[in-house]
Amino acid sequence: WxxxxxxxxxxxxxxxxxxxxxxxxxxxxxxxxxxxxxxxxxxxxxxxxxxxxxxNNFDEFTMVSPSILAQYIGFTEAEVQKLSNKYHKDFDKVKKWYDGYLLKDYQVYNPRAVVSVMLKGEYKSYWSETASYEAIVPFINMNYDGLKTAIIEMLSGSSVKVNTATFKNDTVNIQSKDDVLTYMIHLGYLGYDQTEKIAFVPNEEIRQELTNAVKSKSWNEMLMFQQESETLLDATLDMDNETVAAQIEKIHNEYASVIRYHDENSLSSVLTIAYLGTMQYYFKPVREFPTGRGFADFIFIPKPEYKSVYPALVVELKWNQKVQTAIQQIKDRKYPSSISDYTGDILLVGINYDKKSKKHQCIIEKV
Structure with a gap:
């Protein structure tokens, strides 16, 4: 219409x-x-x-407010599980690539992508084969305050608050960051939690598409940030504790200055952004990953094609404690055992922020 x-x-x-x-x-x-x-x-x-x-005599059902049609807008998780069994596909892999839309209480999958992967067997983005890809590029490059930072945060795995009420439901009257993000929700480029009123990148397919859209119109800020983040990843893989701590501090000061440290939650927000460089080699980080005896703060699982080269990362954060406490918690609660089926080597990364000295400490061990 x-x-x-x-x-x-x-x-x-x-x-x-x-x-x-x-x-x-x-x-x-x-x-x-x-x-x-x-x-x-x-x-x-x-x-x-x-x-x-x-x-106004129509009842509306949208990506922002799907109401009773939520479970019919796409494929539900139960439906995708049945399809995965029927077509002999790895459900966990399908989930990482195409899950993520939260419509009321339903996890909803893009039906076009699911049908394509079932019939073709290729885990890739089918999104750029649609016309909406061309529509999104000009909007994410608009110079609205906070828009680019929000895109970086969501690409890194975080969620951002969004006010969907200001959007006038057309592309001519877009006037703010919230308008752009709301439009992206309607297009399907972002997921939306109606209860928490937050937007997020739903899955690996969309993360690739947004990254390509960003690269198609070079952001100097994004290019510089990626370089900083890749330096952090390299230092982590080299188990260079001092460089990792220094790089996290640098990224916090230069790119995440709006985030004030109060507790482990604020530290985790910085960590999510800092490890954007993992995007090419790892799936979106899993926060509060369920493990043998608790929840790990972050788990970075390498994509299958990189599993033999890149280790999984188990990251535990502490605030105003001893960095050794973070590493010991990983071991005591047997966090690595829960992801051994997904990966080869595993690096245990403990990070602590000392409020008094305002310094980060890091310890990395290999399993």
């Missing part, structure tokens, strides 16, 4: 004429004489402001 609304080149008078046309078909008592049910589909909800009253 919304092609004319999304087309930036369409003049406003044509859009208004189109809305009047729809109103003439569906509004009032006359249409009920010959229409039992009208079902309109599109990417955007009904356009806000002047046109709102023109078509």
């Amino acid at each position: 919304d092609v004319l609304i999304r087309d930036e080149a369409t003049k406003e008078d044509i859009q208004n004429e189109y809305i009047r046309f729809l109103r003439g078909i569906f509004k009032g008592t006359e249409p009920t004489k010959y229409i039992q049910l009208a079902y309109l589909t599109g990417i955007l909800p009904i356009k806000k402001e002047k046109t709102q009253s023109a078509l």
